[in-house]
Amino acid sequence: xxxxxxxxxxxxxxxxxxxxxxxxLAALGETLVERCGIVNLGVEGMMALGAFMGVWGASQxxxxxxxxxxxxxxxxxxxxxxxxxxxxxVNQIVAGIAITLLGIGLxxxxxxxxxxxxxxxxxxxxxxxxxxxxxxRLPLIGEALFAQSPLSYxxxxxxxxxxxxxxxxxxxxxxxxVGDDPEAAQLRGVDVVWVRIATLVLGGALxxxxxxxxxxxxxxxxxxxxxxxxxxxxxxxxxxGRWSPIGAMLGALLFAVFDSLALLAQSSSVGLPVEFFSSxxxxxxxxxxxxxxxxxxxxxALGRAFDG
Amino acid sequence: xxxxxxxxxxxxxxxxxxxxxxxxxxxxxxxxxxxPLLAMKGLLEGAFGDRYAIxxxxxxxxxxxxxxxxxxxxxxxxxxxxxxxxxxxxxxxTATATVxxxxxxxxxxxxxxxxxxxxxxxxxxxFLPALLRARLNVNExxxxxxxxxxxxxxxxxxxxxxxxxxEAIATPRSDRLPIEAIIPKLVEGTRLHWGAFAVLLGAxxxxxxxxxxxxLGFDVFATHRDLAARMGVRDGTAVxxxxxxxxxxxxxxxxxxxAGLQGTLYPSVAGGLGFTGVLVALLGGxxxxxxxxASFVMAILTTGSNGLQTDTGVPSSIxxxxxxxVLLGAxLVFAARQRKAREAVADFEAKPAEEIR
Numbered sequence: 119x120x121x122x123x124x125x126x127x128x129x130x131x132x133x134x135x136x137x138x139x140x141x142x143l144a145a146l147g148e149t150l151v152e153r154c155g156i157v158n159l160g161v162e163g164m165m166a167l168g169a170f171m172g173v174w175g176a177s178q179x180x181x182x183x184x185x186x187x188x189x190x191x192x193x194x195x196x197x198x199x200x201x202x203x204x205x206x207x208v209n210q211i212v213a214g215i216a217i218t219l220l221g222i223g224l225x226x227x228x229x230x231x232x233x234x235x236x237x238x239x240x241x242x243x244x245x246x247x248x249x250x251x252x253x254x255r256l257p258l259i260g261e262a263l264f265a266q267s268p269l270s271y272x273x274x275x276x277x278x279x280x281x282x283x284x285x286x287x288x289x290x291x292x293x294x295x296v297g298d299d300p301e302a303a304q305l306r307g308v309d310v311v312w313v314r315i316a317t318l319v320l321g322g323a324l325x326x327x328x329x330x331x332x333x334x335x336x337x338x339x340x341x342x343x344x345x346x347x348x349x350x351x352x353x354x355x356x357x358x359g360r361w362s363p364i365g366a367m368l369g370a371l372l373f374a375v376f377d378s379l380a381l382l383a384q385s386s387s388v389g390l391p392v393e394f395f396s397s398x399x400x401x402x403x404x405x406x407x408x409x410x411x412x413x414x415x416x417x418x419a420l421g422r423a424f425d426g
Numbered sequence: 427x428x429x430x431x432x433x434x435x436x437x438x439x440x441x442x443x444x445x446x447x448x449x450x451x452x453x454x455x456x457x458x459x460x461x462p463l464l465a466m467k468g469l470l471e472g473a474f475g476d477r478y479a480i481x482x483x484x485x486x487x488x489x490x491x492x493x494x495x496x497x498x499x500x501x502x503x504x505x506x507x508x509x510x511x512x513x514x515x516x517x518x519x520t521a522t523a524t525v526x527x528x529x530x531x532x533x534x535x536x537x538x539x540x541x542x543x544x545x546x547x548x549x550x551x552x553f554l555p556a557l558l559r560a561r562l563n564v565n566e567x568x569x570x571x572x573x574x575x576x577x578x579x580x581x582x583x584x585x586x587x588x589x590x591x592x593e594a595i596a597t598p599r600s601d602r603l604p605i606e607a608i609i610p611k612l613v614e615g616t617r618l619h620w621g622a623f624a625v626l627l628g629a630x631x632x633x634x635x636x637x638x639x640x641x642l643g644f645d646v647f648a649t650h651r652d653l654a655a656r657m658g659v660r661d662g663t664a665v666x667x668x669x670x671x672x673x674x675x676x677x678x679x680x681x682x683x684x685a686g687l688q689g690t691l692y693p694s695v696a697g698g699l700g701f702t703g704v705l706v707a708l709l710g711g712x713x714x715x716x717x718x719x720a721s722f723v724m725a726i727l728t729t730g731s732n733g734l735q736t737d738t739g740v741p742s743s744i745x746x747x748x749x750x751x752v753l754l755g756a757x758l759v760f761a762a763r764q765r766k767a768r769e770a771v772a773d774f775e776a777k778p779a780e781e782i783r
Contacts, residue, residue, distance in 0.1 A: 159567070163750075198754075202754055202757070202758065205439075206440075206443065206757075206758045206761055206762075207758075207761035207762070207764070207765055208754070208757040208758060208760075208761050209757065209761070211506060211567070212708055212753065212757045213754070213757065215701075215704070215705065215708075215753065216750045216751075216753040216754040216757065217750070217754075218750070219701075219705070219746055219747070219749050219750030219753065220747060220750030220751065220754070221750075222746060223743055223744070223745075223746030223747035223748075223749070223750055224454075224747055226741070226743035226746065227454060227458075227741050227743045227744055227746075227747055230741035230743060231457065231458050231741060346575075347571070347572075347574075347575050350568065350571045350572070351572075353568060354568045354572065357565060357568070391583050391586075391587070393579040393580065393582050393583035393586075394579075394583070396579050397575065397576050397579040397580070400572045400575040400576055401572075401576060403572055404569060404572040404573070404576075407564055407565070407568060407569060407572070408558060408562060408564050408569075411558070411562045411563055411564040411565075412562070412563075
C-alpha cells in the first residue's frame with residue numbers, strides 16, 4: 119500500500135466511525151426495546167426530532183443542551199409510543215408508523231417556523247474532537263479510533279455497558295424475561311407494562327440522542343430528511359447484530375463504511391455515478407439482512423401484544 | 427358492576443387521549459403565531475375554496491387511494507410491505523421510458539402501454555422483497571424500506587442521465603410526455619383526470635376480494651397459518667401474491683402521477699405518497715369504502731395545508747404531524763373497540779349454556 123492509498127483508507131475509516139455513531143446509539147436503544155419484546159418502528163421519527171432539537175438547543179445555549187434536548191425529545195416520543203401500545207392497546211407497528219410521522223412532522227414544522235425557507239441555514243458549533251496524544255498519529259487507524267468526537271467514545275462505552283447490564287444485572291434479566299416470556303415474568307412479580315414503557319422511553323432517548331449526534335456531532339445544521347433512513351437502518355442492524363448491542367454496533371459500522379465511501383465518492387471523480395455509491399450503504403444493509411436471516415434468535419415474545 | 431366501572435374509566439381515558447391529540451394541533455398552530463380558527467378556515471378554503479381546489483383535493487387523493495387499495499390485501503394477510511414509495515417511483519420511470527420509446531403512436535396505444543409498463547415496473551420492484559420474505563424469511567418491513575432508498579437513487583440517476591431533458595435546467599427532470607400519452611382531463615380547467623376511475627375499479631376489486639373464499643383464506647393466514655394451509659393458502663402464495671399486488675398498485679399510481687397529473691417525470695414523483703397510502707389503508711380499516719374516505723381526508727390535509735401556509739404562514743408540514751396524530755387516535759379507538767368485542771365474547775363464553783339458549 120502506498121501513501122496515497124493509506125491516506126484514502128484512513129479517511130474512509132475515520133468517516134465510518136463518525137457516521138456509525140448516531141446509528142449505533144439508536145440501534146442500541148432499539149436492541150433494548152426489542153429485547154423487552156417491542157418492535158419500535160418509530161426510530162426514524164425519534165432521530166429526526168432529536169436531530170432538530172440538537173441544532174436548536176445548540177444555537178440557543180450550547181451543544182450539551184442540544185444533546186440533552188435531543189435525548190429528551192426522543193424519550194418523550196418513546197413515552198407516547200409506550201402509552202399507546204401498552205395502555206391503549208395499539209398495534210406496535212401502527213404505533214411506530216404514527217410516531218415516525220409525528221417525529222418527522224414536528225421536526226420539519228418547528229424548523230420551518232424557526233428558519234422559514236429562503237434564509238441561510240443556522241450553523242451551530244460542533245462537539246469538539248477529542249484527540250488522544252500520540253495514538254492519533256498511528257497509521258491507518260489513528261484518525262479513526264483516537265481522534266473522534268467524544269460522542270463516538272460515549273457510544274462504544276454505552277454499548278459495552280448495556281451488553282454487560284443485559285447479561286449480568288437484575289434489571290437486565292428482568293428486561294430479557296419480559297421479552298421472552300411476559301406471562302411468566304408477570305407471574306414472578308415483574309411489572310411487564312412498566313418495564314416495557316420504561317425501556318421504550320430509554321430507547322427513544324437513545325434514538326433522539328443519536329439523531330442529535332448527526333447534527334451537533336458532525337453536520338452542524340438541520341435540513342429536511344437529514345436522517346435519510348438511518349432510523350430504519352438502526353432497526354435493520356439490530357436484526358443483523360442478532361439482538362446483541364455489540365452486534366448492532368458492528369452492523370452500524372458496516373453501513374457507515376459504505377456511507378463514508380459514498381461521501382468520498384461525491385468529492386472525487388470516479389467512473390461510476392454518484393447515485394451508485396449513495397445506494398451502496400442501503401444495498402449492503404439489505405444484503406446483510408438477507409445473509410443473517412437464517413439463524414435468528416429473536417426474543418420469543420417480540421412484537422406480540424401483552425394484556426396483563 | 428366492576429366491569430361497568432372499568433368500561434367507563436376506559437372511555438374517559440380514551441376521550442382524554444383524543445382531546446389531547448387534537449389540542450396538540452391547536453397548540454402547534456398557536457406556536458406558529460396564527461389563530462387556530464382562521465387556520466381552520468384557511469385549511470378548508472385550501473381544500474374546498476373553489477372548483478379548482480375541490481378538483482385538486484380529489485386528484486390528490488387518487489394515487490393515495492390506489493396505493494392503499496393495493497396494500498390492503500397484504501395487510502389483511504398479516505404481511506406488512508412499506509415499499510410503495512419506491513415501487514411508485516419505479517412505476518413512474520418504466521411508464522415514462524415506455525412512452526418515450528413509443529414516440530409517435532396514437533393515444534389508444536400510448537395510454538395502455540404506459541399503464542401496463544407502470545404496473546410491471548412496480549411489480550418488478552416488489553419481487554425481490556417478496557421472494558426474500560417467502561423463501562428466506564427476511565423481514566419485509568425493513569427490506570421494502572431499504573428498497574425505497576435504492577429506488578430513489580436509481581430514479582435520480584435515470585432522470586439525470588438517460589431520461590433527463592436536454593434543456594439546461596438546474597433541477598433534473600424528463601421532457602414533457604407527448605400529448606398522446608397524457609391521461610385526458612375529466613373536468614376542464616382543473617387537473618382532475620380520468621385516472622380517478624382507477625380508484626373505483628380498485629375499490630370494487632378489493633370489495634370482491636374480501637368477499638371471495640380465497641380472500642377469506644388469506645385473512646385467516648394472518649392469524650392461523652395451519653388453518654389457512656388447510657383452506658389451500660400456502661405461505662409462498664400468500665406472501666408473494668399480496669406483495670406483488672401491492673407493487674402493481676403502486677406502479678399504477680406512478681403512471682397516473684406522471685401521465686395524469688404532472689406530465690413530466692420528476693425524481694420526487696413519489697413524494698411521500700407511498701407512506702401515506704399504507705397509512706390510509708390502516709386508517710380505512712383495510713376495507714374499500716373506508717380507504718376511499720381516508721384517502722380523501724388525507725388529500726384534504728395535503729391541499730388544505732398548502733392553502734393554510736399561503737393564508738396564515740403556518741408551515742404545511744403541519745399535515746404530516748396531523749397524519750401521525752390522526753393515525754394514533756384512530757388506532758386507539760380501534761383498539762378500544764376490539765377490546766370491547768373481546769370482552770363481549772368472554773362474557774358470552776362464561777355464561778352457562780341455558781342462559782344463552
